[in-house]
Every structure is written in structure tokens, then in C-alpha cells.
Amino acid sequence: MAEIEQISDQRLIKGARARATIARRAADVASVEGLTGLSLGRLAGDLGLSKSGVATLFGTKENLQLAAVRAAREIFVEHVVKPALAEPEGMARLRAIVDNWFDYISEPVLPGGCFRVATTAEFDSRPGPIRDAIDADRRDWFALLEKEISRAQSQGRLAGGDARALAFQLDAIVAAANTGARLGDEAAVPTARTIVEGLLG
Amino acid sequence: MAEIEQISDQRLIKGARARATIARRAADVASVEGLTGLSLGRLAGDLGLSKSGVATLFGTKENLQLAAVRAAREIFVEHVVKPALAEPEGMARLRAIVDNWFDYISEPVLPGGCFRVATTAEFDSRPGPIRDAIDADRRDWFALLEKEISRAQSQGRLAGGDARALAFQLDAIVAAANTGARLGDEAAVPTARTIVEGLLG
Numbered sequence: 001m002a003e004i005e006q007i008s009d010q011r012l013i014k015g016a017r018a019r020a021t022i023a024r025r026a027a028d029v030a031s032v033e034g035l036t037g038l039s040l041g042r043l044a045g046d047l048g049l050s051k052s053g054v055a056t057l058f059g060t061k062e063n064l065q066l067a068a069v070r071a072a073r074e075i076f077v078e079h080v081v082k083p084a085l086a087e088p089e090g091m092a093r094l095r096a097i098v099d100n101w102f103d104y105i106s107e108p109v110l111p112g113g114c115f116r117v118a119t120t121a122e123f124d125s126r127p128g129p130i131r132d133a134i135d136a137d138r139r140d141w142f143a144l145l146e147k148e149i150s151r152a153q154s155q156g157r158l159a160g161g162d163a164r165a166l167a168f169q170l171d172a173i174v175a176a177a178n179t180g181a182r183l184g185d186e187a188a189v190p191t192a193r194t195i196v197e198g199l200l201g
Numbered sequence: 202m203a204e205i206e207q208i209s210d211q212r213l214i215k216g217a218r219a220r221a222t223i224a225r226r227a228a229d230v231a232s233v234e235g236l237t238g239l240s241l242g243r244l245a246g247d248l249g250l251s252k253s254g255v256a257t258l259f260g261t262k263e264n265l266q267l268a269a270v271r272a273a274r275e276i277f278v279e280h281v282v283k284p285a286l287a288e289p290e291g292m293a294r295l296r297a298i299v300d301n302w303f304d305y306i307s308e309p310v311l312p313g314g315c316f317r318v319a320t321t322a323e324f325d326s327r328p329g330p331i332r333d334a335i336d337a338d339r340r341d342w343f344a345l346l347e348k349e350i351s352r353a354q355s356q357g358r359l360a361g362g363d364a365r366a367l368a369f370q371l372d373a374i375v376a377a378a379n380t381g382a383r384l385g386d387e388a389a390v391p392t393a394r395t396i397v398e399g400l401l402g
Contacts, residue, residue, distance in 0.1 A: 112326040121322035124383035125313040176373030182325035
């Protein structure tokens, strides 16, 4: 029994690793071509796996799309949010988040730049589990920004404006910078940085 | 000869009308599902036409996608830009453009809301004729905003800020409001209106 359990554990670990590899690759592809264009067969081919193996791990294309959303979220948290948690709450952390986000869109970790910007525009009019996942992600992101903005305000910074409105502005400006950068508009990121400096200054 | 020419003219007119109908339908579909998901066969089915007829008119899927971009651009010009041209140049016209754009995303003409926001995020990382068309469209849009901002500034309005930066901000805020509205965030448009009011006030 112990041996069988061990084999089963190893299989689970192997399966979990394969899932993570495939989900990461799916996030890479979807950042450029969108979630709509994902296909189990093509991902299998890219990674040198069998299509049936990938199908066994994910079942449906929708599950693969949801796994890509989760993988992209983890990458964003890893690069933008986590390093900022080393900074003191409030103004310093808010600045760090925004700086990290600018770095993230300037030298993109995913080849298509900010996954959230790309896939939100892709799925915002298509009700279902993918839109729900993207929407939940957006809510978490706004809640994080608003929390640090409110803390900064209680530190006597950012005047007494509406935290929600400032979060909306920061998100809008950096998202637009991401789009501009993808289109080769070299003024986009510097322009956005100046605007954000004005908002946080 | 005159008769043949007449038949030929009628055919051209009929072909042009069919093209326009199909391109408009393609813009409707792409506003929700993206340009990637367009298919000659499905559009033919939706419109009760033969697939070969649609293929004769457009040739390739890429031509159909480009026709959808042009159709969406015309709709945007018709609803957002043209009515504003009745206003005096400068501040009044800029306000009218922005107001019309808010109306356009609040009660969308295309079922997926602002086509430019959706398709720019979709194609900004995919070099080729579609990205070029979307990029040209974005440049025209920024040029239009910047022209009216500069005129407003020469009227003594909007202080002496960078016209390019203000155009970037206006575009970013309304685009983010479009995304929020599509996701059912009822605060998005009012929040964006307040922010824009502050920028233009």
C-alpha cells in the first residue's frame, strides 16, 4: 500500500509540474495571440507532448484558458506585487507597485506584455467562467491599489481624493502605456510615467 | 456596350453593398469575440449568404478583418467625431468629442462596446497589416485630440500642459471606462467622467 501511495504521489507531482509548464506556455501564447487562439493540440506540439496527454491534464480548452489566467496572475504577483511588500505600507509600497508595473510592461516577462490588459479587452463582453476569472482578478487588483492609496492618505499623502478614482486612473494610465509600448509608440511609457508622477507627487 | 457597362455598374454597386453589409456584421462580431474569431463561413451563415459568395467578395480572412476595422472606424467617426464638428473648434469641440465617446461606450453601437479598445489589445503584439491598420487608426485619433487640445490652449484653456500627454490621459481614462462598463462595473463610467471633468475643467 505504501508503495502504491508513493507512486501515486510521484504521479501527482509529475502531473502538477506538467500542468504548470503547460499553463505557463499557454499564458505566453495568449499574451500575444489572445486566449481565443489557444489550442490543446498546438501547445502539446510546442512542448513536445502528446495531445492526448495535454487533454488528460486539462480536459477542455476552457480549463486550459483558466489555467493560463491563473498562471499569468501568479507571474504578475511575483514580479509586481511581491517585491513591493518589502516596502513600508502606504505611499512607499504604492510607489513600488507602480514602478514594478512600469518595469513589467517595459521589459515584458510575457512576450505580449501585460496579460491582464490583453485578455480583459478580449473577454469583457463574453459572459462565462473566463470573464468571471478576469473580473475577479481586476477586482483584487483594484482592492490592492485602493488599500495602499487609503494608507498613503492616512499618512497625510495624496490629499483626500477618492481612493477608488485614483486607483482607476493609475490602472488606466499604465494599461494605456502597455498598449502604446506594444504598438512601438516610444513616447507612451515616458508620457505615462510623467502623468503618474503628477498623480502621486 | 452601354448595356454591358450598365450591368457591370449594377454589379459593382450590388457588390459594394454586400461588402458593406458583411463588413458591418464582421465589426459587430469582432467587437465581442475579437478579430481572431472571425470566419468567412460563419458570417455567410449569419447573413444567409453562400460562403463562396463571401469568399469572392473578400478573398481572405485578413481582408475581412481589415474591412471590419474600416467599418468600425466609420461607425466611430459617424457617432463620435462628426457630430462634434458642428461645435466651434477648440474647447467646445474637444468636450463634444469626449461626451460623444462616453455616450458611445455607455450605450454601445457595436455590441462589444468600443471596437478600437478591444482590437488594439488583441493585435498590438502581432505584426502585420491588421496591427498597422489599428495603429494608423490610433495615430489619427491622437492627432485629432491633440489638435483640439492645442486649439483650446490657444483659447487660453487647459493651462499650458503637454497636449500629447493630455490626449494620452483622455484616451486612457475613457478606454478603461469602456472595459469597466463591459465587465458590469457600474462605477466605471461615472468615475471616468469625474476624472475627465477634472482634466478639462
